Amino acid sequence: MTTIAILGAGVMGETLLAAVLADGHPPEGVVISEKLPERAAELHDRHGVRVTTATEAVRGADVVLVVVKPQDVVALLDEVADAVPPSATVVSLAAGVRIDVIEAHLPAGTAVVRAMPNTPALVGAGMFGISPNEACDESRLAVVTRLLGSGGEVVVVDESRQDAVTAVSGSGPAYVFYLAEQMIAGGVEAGLDPSAARTLTVQTLVGAARLLQSGEDEPAELRRRVTSPNGTTAAAIDAFDAAGVDVGLRAGVAAAARRSAELSEG
Structure with missing residues (x-):
């Protein structure tokens, strides 16, 4: 033992x-x-x-x-x-x-x-x-x-x-919570009551994570399957790209890694 x-x-x-x-x-x-x-x-x-x-x-x-x-x-x-x-x-x-x-x-x-x-x-x-x-x-x-x-x-x-581990998984839950905040806020702005917006958001994130974990498909492929040409998801992704969400997320991970290195050096 x-x-x-x-x-x-x-x-x-x-x-x-x-x-x-x-x-x-x-x-x-x-x-x-x-x-x-x-x-x-x-x-x-x-x-x-x-x-x-x-x-x-x-x-x-x-x-x-x-x-x-x-x-x-x-x-x-x-x-x-x-x-x-x-x-x-x-x-x-x-x-x-x-x-x-x-x-x-x-x-x-x-x-x-x-x-x-x-x-x-x-x-x-x-x-x-x-x-x-x-x-x-x-x-x-x-x-x-x-x-x-x-x-x-x-x-x-x-x-x-x-430092990269810290930036991806150590700080990573906060990124997901940040995404959840914005999804809930967007749902409320679109007409949902806060409780419904939260339930829809949380279960969507849980389900998407389980789907990602369940197989060997990469995130990009799973995203592609949900994104019909000229559909609602495509409109959202186009808006994300126009706002620089992809660049911002990668920049955030890089910033977290740099800060982790600084803290390690004391």
């Missing part, structure tokens, strides 16, 4: 805790850190896992999930470094914190994985872009992939591509 230590009992920490338990991992194989007694009692009662200090949590752990704010990572690693087992794999889910920074605050040779999650992990539909260091071999990476996969999909990328 893989022993998992989760350092950080915030929303994402508890989300990962719930995901690995729902995936069949036994509660006795998971420990989570939390300083506040009330919150610790809540986590224990809700999930049946041991709740303790960060240092105690990592003792004997096979995988250590670091799920705290980026600005808190270094202090936390310094706190637990002496207790991290040599055989443990440390996985950081803190946005923008590079592998070399993590390595500098852990014993030499520690296996490290940098991961970029996104908020749909809260409903089991997350996307994790992960990057291992040289000390993380294939077997360790497979364990991490399986654990994070309990909360969604996982893709392995070189760390040099983490």
